[in-house]
Amino acid sequence: MxxxxxxxxxxxxxxxxxxxxxxxxxxxxxxxxxxxxxxxxxxxxxxxxxxxxxxxxxxxxxxxxxxxxxxxxxxxxxxxxxxxxxxxxxxxxxxxxxxAYDVKKTAIFCSKELHCLRELLLEWQSGDLITDIGLVVSNHEDCRELVESFNLPFYHIPSNKDIRKQVEEKQLALLEEYEIDLIVLARYMQILTPEFVAAHPFKIINIHHSFLPAFIGANPHKRAYERGVKLIGATSHYVTNDLDEGPIIEQDIMRVDHRDSIDDLKKMGRTIERSVLARGVKWHLEDRLIVHENKTIVF
Amino acid sequence: MxxxxxxxxxxxxxxxxxxxxxxxxxxxxxxxxxxxxxxxxxxxxxxxxxxxxxxxxxxxxxxxxxxxxxxxxxxxxxxxxxxxxxxxxxxxxxxxxxxAYDVKKTAIFCSKELHCLRELLLEWQSGDLITDIGLVVSNHEDCRELVESFNLPFYHIPSNKDIRKQVEEKQLALLEEYEIDLIVLARYMQILTPEFVAAHPFKIINIHHSFLPAFIGANPHKRAYERGVKLIGATSHYVTNDLDEGPIIEQDIMRVDHRDSIDDLKKMGRTIERSVLARGVKWHLEDRLIVHENKTIVF
Amino acid sequence: MxxxxxxxxxxxxxxxxxxxxxxxxxxxxxxxxxxxxxxxxxxxxxxxxxxxxxxxxxxxxxxxxxxxxxxxxxxxxxxxxxxxxxxxxxxxxxxxxxxAYDVKKTAIFCSKELHCLRELLLEWQSGDLITDIGLVVSNHEDCRELVESFNLPFYHIPSNKDIRKQVEEKQLALLEEYEIDLIVLARYMQILTPEFVAAHPFKIINIHHSFLPAFIGANPHKRAYERGVKLIGATSHYVTNDLDEGPIIEQDIMRVDHRDSIDDLKKMGRTIERSVLARGVKWHLEDRLIVHENKTIVF
Amino acid sequence: MxxxxxxxxxxxxxxxxxxxxxxxxxxxxxxxxxxxxxxxxxxxxxxxxxxxxxxxxxxxxxxxxxxxxxxxxxxxxxxxxxxxxxxxxxxxxxxxxxxAYDVKKTAIFCSKELHCLRELLLEWQSGDLITDIGLVVSNHEDCRELVESFNLPFYHIPSNKDIRKQVEEKQLALLEEYEIDLIVLARYMQILTPEFVAAHPFKIINIHHSFLPAFIGANPHKRAYERGVKLIGATSHYVTNDLDEGPIIEQDIMRVDHRDSIDDLKKMGRTIERSVLARGVKWHLEDRLIVHENKTIVF
The missing domain is CATH 3.30.70.260 (ACT domain)
Known part of the structure; x- marks a missing residue:
């Protein structure tokens, strides 16, 4: 390869x-x-x-x-x-x-929201993220142009809950072919099967767009807006089979106020998600993370 | 009086x-x-x-x-x-x-944890909190000496869930006697009856020791420790009859890491609670807060 | 055009x-x-x-x-x-x-450090920076590929202090040709002549890699390291003819400690510079900035 | 004693x-x-x-x-x-x-601004600052009542630059009498002589009301206001014979904007000064600070 x-x-x-x-x-x-x-x-x-x-x-x-x-x-x-x-x-x-010279190989999974993917590519291009990006996988075509402009292989694998099994088979074959060490879910919005997760223990990092454990699940920005919080956040974590319950790697927040609409929260959220995911991925690549009792030790 | x-x-x-x-x-x-x-x-x-x-x-x-x-x-x-x-x-x-010259009259309710009470007294003494502190009420004797050293009236009203009604009657009489406009629950660990809350709409400010809606209810620091969060927070909010669900006034956070024990979280939490409560109380005293659909507008 | x-x-x-x-x-x-x-x-x-x-x-x-x-x-x-x-x-x-539909036309000037350019392009591409990027100018070839991958015109104009006059003549001609409203110095490490600055009052935004007024001038990260500060920062400001003395638009900081080398400070600095410059540029594009007595009012 | x-x-x-x-x-x-x-x-x-x-x-x-x-x-x-x-x-x-059981003995020097003194006493009383406060010295009477309410000895030693020598003789005698290990200048606004400083190498901690090295010297808030900065800060540092040039222990900042007057900056500054000084003092008391080449290593 x-x-x-x-x-x-x-x-x-x-x-x-x-x-x-x-x-x-x-x-x-x-x-x-x-x-x-x-x-x-x-x-x-x-x-x-x-x-x-x-x-x-x-x-x-x-x-x-x-x-x-x-x-x-x-x-x-x-x-x-x-x-x-x-x-x-x-x-x-x-x-x-x-x-430390054995650089890890990374796969990035994304969907339609591309800010996290862009951040990872940008940091990688600047030499601030030391990894060999093997491939980018998406269930949509939106990022093809971006990925290919970086001379990276892009695979479009349409997905929905009815064909999850077949989709994951294709993904697993690619992960093997590219000898991937780390999977980054850069706002990949699809749920992985227990089998897929079990095959990659503490090798899958996700970004959730809230400060967990607040707003577990879907639409965290809408719910944050409705609750009237004064801070919004993002959390990068290892994926386990409990939705949004895996070991937290990094979190950060931004101040919001009553004038901010749901769209504003989403916009501000993007900035936090980008940096929280990038930091988490860097620490993993530098072998700084140890998981103990569903918590991370960050050295 | x-x-x-x-x-x-x-x-x-x-x-x-x-x-x-x-x-x-x-x-x-x-x-x-x-x-x-x-x-x-x-x-x-x-x-x-x-x-x-x-x-x-x-x-x-x-x-x-x-x-x-x-x-x-x-x-x-x-x-x-x-x-x-x-x-x-x-x-x-x-x-x-x-x-603006009609300075509001405040009652502070507290229990055994005194850091929030100390902060309010300190800010008041410095002229950074403009209010007339009418009295301090506690279900314990711990703060008597502190309160009386500021020449403020202190009332010890022992409390538990069986005598809640009688306790609140005494409290209500005092609030009326001192013509109180605002009640600050400075880590007062007792639940108020719906009648008490209803009698003071958006006139009771509480400090919760987590970034709500994460860790609603008891022992937020212990649960934060167990979940392995990387940020702990505090929230000041108006009290309504839904526990920890009232309109959020202010929130803030501090960074923690794997080395921090539950006791460390509590210690760091005190610093956040102090400032988050003091800011919320100041804004209320300056008529900067308007409640709309269970959210605060902070002007 | x-x-x-x-x-x-x-x-x-x-x-x-x-x-x-x-x-x-x-x-x-x-x-x-x-x-x-x-x-x-x-x-x-x-x-x-x-x-x-x-x-x-x-x-x-x-x-x-x-x-x-x-x-x-x-x-x-x-x-x-x-x-x-x-x-x-x-x-x-x-x-x-x-x-508000009259979208401003922007020119980006850069040199060899590309993180600020990358951030602006990324935010622009995401629809978070509303402007018409007219062209990118650099005294080096390093960013040509990046710029052209966004289908934007790139102009390489080598520069040094002996030919400053001729360089600026070429730049001014381009600014006129592209009808530019705003010039962003995205780590463009060249000093502009008083004539150039005077021709664009409060139309040039620079990013300085320190929290001004600390570490005015060259090598702020080296000097921050030597002084042993515990915070490093970045400042976006309008360019005037007093070096690093123009009206400050936005500032932010990050925590550092004794373990961080000069290179670490530079790396962390990049993250702050990116966001501080992007915020400043956005506010200008939304007509949120008014200059009064060498200070900015940010509405 | x-x-x-x-x-x-x-x-x-x-x-x-x-x-x-x-x-x-x-x-x-x-x-x-x-x-x-x-x-x-x-x-x-x-x-x-x-x-x-x-x-x-x-x-x-x-x-x-x-x-x-x-x-x-x-x-x-x-x-x-x-x-x-x-x-x-x-x-x-x-x-x-x-x-670790050999608790250090601390002297606090202050003047007319009492927020830092109050914070130290409050943290000490809460058990969050482990020290034996020997005495409080001031060149004004303002804090006598406060200090004595904590049952601590207070010494009023009026001071001005003409009698600096005599003043320091009295202070040195007290420091010896109370066997003091650490001197905290809690907004003590007087300059110490080189002899006094030399006698206590890295045993004197000062709080400066700016993020050093910005705004060294007098009136930092006024100068911050005039410069139009968007962040104000505070710095705790060891005192050496170069004014505000000693090893920095801790720094922090707060966001300000164009609406904040000099008085507002001072008010917000107090909150930062309090926590930055308290953290620095705690780290010293826990033997977490090592000075190397005018920088602190914080363990």
Whole structure:
């Protein structure tokens, strides 16, 4: 498959050619940090950024993300993982160790509202979103011209609830063909089947146009208008099989007042949705997100 | 009854001794503004601030607030009102014309959490909240010392749901004795009876410790923590007989993250609650709030 | 000259085909509002939005913006203006009365940093920025492809301080040819001559990448980093002949911390610059900005 | 000397009776974190919160703050410090290890504007500011009643630039008598001598009523008004001998518009000053602030 990585992404890969990320999740106990940092030290790794978080004593979970540089990391990556195994076993860790140069492949799903798609493309083009956009899928033709002007493959797959199964089969085939790591629902307005969601655990990010849990479901701006709120918001979250109930990644709001019509709320909402989705996607791409008990830890 | 107006309030009254406020609410139609401004012009009134708002054509309602200065207003007030009558009839207006020097009398109800009470007293003492605080009522003794240090009357009225009726009788007697215009529920954690609420339409302001309509009801911080939201908020609103469903006056939020415990959320929440309640109360005291279809217009 | 108005702008024009805007600026005195609203009433105008502002009594200036609908406005526009003349004389007004359907023509000047250009094009394409973008001018070739993908004319005019005069002659010729009303400096890093600025009073909007008056001049992000500020900002303002001293239109900020490098500040800055410039441009296009004593009134 | 620690502070001390804080500052090099965490592990310390930061490679400095619990810490504190010595030497560390139960003693200096003093007292009384307020000093009598209502010692020391030397001698004697660790200038409007400042390096926190470096010096609100900014701010910072040039601790802003008079800016400014100062003071009291090259690292 042809790769659509652009110049900015190439620069990033060159700059991070020896950068790695270690993510850890285990029961809290003494000695974890000490063992991990000794391991990295022994392997000539220079810690660039380190974050850790321990839940309260009853829950007793420990989480850590370390970004490091280590000479000739791509050659040593496999070996490092093998070496880390015994530490991981000792502390009963769930963990990943990846090269930051392994840029994730993204699919964007959209519909008729294109502001979120435009923002992602714009940020990607500016080099502020480091990913390889594999393809864009929509149930409408509206964004074809835009997508193709970026030299990206566009697939129009009409959809409705009666043909959901067939639609998803086509989508799944494309996701496999393009070796997609992350699916971004950029105002895709269609509900996914439990099977589709289950096949991509914490790999699908959606943008909801309200500050959840307020205004779950359809028409949040109309309902916000009717309730007379003084703030409207947007929420990016991982998709699970409970509608709008998945782990929240990021939220933001804007001030509104009595003069704002439903259309004004929608217009203002677009600005918030764009930035809230883009931030969430960036954090995922940088392996900054860990899900724990339907909440995200953002490192 | 002894008056508790302090020096700052006296200064305000002197400075606004000829200031008036005209509030209007009527069906939209041509000629309203023209007639009103001609009337004020004829009466030597100088417009200080003017705000208007028209709802969409289907609803067709017009709202206006004018703040003006007019020489010897206190003497002419009654006459002005009489003169305005014919205009009001012509346009089918609901309206009020008041002197800004007629400072409202406020009662504060609180319980064990005192941060909102402290904020109101602090702002009042600084001259940033122009009101005559008549009395403070609580179902606990916790704030007595604080209230009395401000030379304000404090009434301890123990309360629970079994004696609600008797409690409210005592409260109503005090509200009448002190000629109270506004009741502020500064984290008063008791539910009021429909009769009590009905007796004070849009005269009771409550602070709810969430960004409504998210987390209606009890324990919003605990539920916010469990849902993993990235923003917490507070809402000041008029009290109606639908719990937490009254017209929203003001809302604000603060950013939180995965490290924040329920206690942290409560602590941060206090800061938001304080300012959101204080702003809402100020706007009410300045006659900036008009309620229309369970929403507030903030002029 | 070929017109580049797109479909969204056409929809807007159709929807506002009878909408007008009246802007007034005069010494404050009794009877202004009354006369103006009577005039509009007599001319069957329905007031959609009305804002006014009076400076303090020493300064004594009055400003007003009224948006109204009036049947067959395009046919009556000229006559309305003639009729308004006597009121304007009586109150010594500076004023304009325009059709909201007369969409302004904009030129965008940029250089190598393209995020502000991209934002304006994106908002324009979404129908959130109502203007006719006449052309884009740059001293570099970097944005040609982007601009031409929107079917807009692009002009590459290399520039440096030695040839400023000749460069501006070419630019002025283009501005005239395209009948440009507004020039947006979307991170155009060149200084304009006093003659160029004087020829376009309050018709040039610039984005400065700091919260002015902090960090006037070059390299604001580097200096912000060195000073250790906890907030970075951006400012859109009208260009005058005092560098970064023109009337401020809009400002916003973002929180930063000790971990953010100069590059991080630049990256975050881009997001603020984009929205602060876009808001400023929108307000100008909607005739919401009046300049008074080097400050903007934003109606 | 009588102690003015209140109940809330006592509760805090009980709850943190085994909590310690280790702060480290040294040249970056491999093995630091590993050595430190091993040391804590060996000493039965449970890490509660850990933050680290490395400056860019050219500068090459490493900073760390660890909050931990260790059984019987008060008894072992001295020994721990002795043990840590060899690690500290190996890595050339500047460091402190303190019990979180050793609550700092604070002096508040103020003048005629009392909103910052009120906020600190309010937060202290709520248990949100953990310190032992030793005394309040002012060059005016305005706050005596307020301070004494909190059962705190108040000292009125009239001041002007001719008697600065004598005034500071009195102040220094009091600071010594009350064993003060932190001096908060809560809108104390007097300039301190270089000697006074030098005697308290990074132990004096000031609130400046602008978003520095904008509007350094006197009358920032008047100058903000004249410049026509759309945001006003406040800055808490450590005092050094360069006026308003010390390391910035915290900043925040509020939106203003053309209708706001200088008095309005002052009023809104008070709200920002209060919270920006209180946050800065809290972070200092929790040992979250490290100064590096005239900037603060906030852990």
């Amino acid at each position: 042809k790769s659509y990585i652009q110049e900015q992404v190439q620069n990033y890969k060159e700059k991070h050619k020896n950068s790695g990320r270690l993510l850890i999740n285990c029961p809290d106990q003494p000695g974890i940090v000490s063992s991990v940092t000794q391991f990295l030290h022994k392997n000539e790794a220079n810690i660039i950024e380190s974050n850790q978080y321990t839940t309260d004593p009853q829950d007793g979970k420990f989480f850590m993300r370390i970004e490091f540089d280590s000479p000739r990391l791509p050659e040593k990556e496999e070996e490092l993982r093998k070496d880390f195994h015994s530490i991981a076993e000792q502390f009963d860790m769930t963990w990943t160790l990846k090269g | 002894k008056s508790y107006i302090q020096e700052q309030v006296q200064n305000y009254k002197e400075k606004h001794k000829n200031s008036g406020r005209l509030l209007i609410n009527c069906p939209d139609q041509p000629g309203i503004v023209s007639s009103v401004t001609q009337f004020l012009h004829k009466n030597e009134a100088n417009i200080i601030e003017s705000n208007q708002y028209t709802t969409d054509p289907q609803d067709g309602k017009f709202f206006m607030r004018i703040e003006f200065d007019s020489p010897r207003l206190p003497e002419k007030e009654e006459e002005l009102r009489k003169d305005f009558h014919s205009i009001a009839e012509q346009f089918d207006m609901t309206w009020t014309l008041k002197g | 070929k017109s580049y108005i797109q479909e969204q702008v056409q929809n807007y024009k159709e929807k506002h085909k009878n909408s007008g805007r009246l802007l007034i600026n005069c010494p404050d005195q009794p009877g202004i509002v009354s006369s103006v609203t009577q005039f509009l009433h007599k001319n069957e105008a329905n007031i959609i939005e009305s804002n006014q502002y009076t400076t303090d009594p020493q300064d004594g200036k009055f400003f007003m913006r009224i948006e109204f609908d009036s049947p067959r406005l395009p046919e009556k526009e000229e006559e309305l203006r003639k009729d308004f003349h006597s009121i304007a004389e009586q109150f010594d007004m500076t004023w304009t009365l325009k059709g | 009588k102690s003015y620690i209140q109940e809330q502070v006592q509760n805090y001390k009980e709850k943190h009776k085994n909590s310690g804080r280790l702060l480290i500052n040294c040249p970056d090099q491999p093995g630091i974190v590993s050595s430190v965490t091993q040391f804590l592990h060996k000493n039965e310390a449970n890490i509660i919160e850990s933050n680290q930061y490395t400056t860019d490679p050219q500068d090459g400095k490493f900073f760390m703050r660890i909050e931990f619990d260790s059984p019987r810490l008060p008894e072992k504190e001295e020994e721990l410090r002795k043990d840590f010595h060899s690690i500290a030497e190996q890595f050339d560390m500047t460091w402190t290890l303190k019990g």
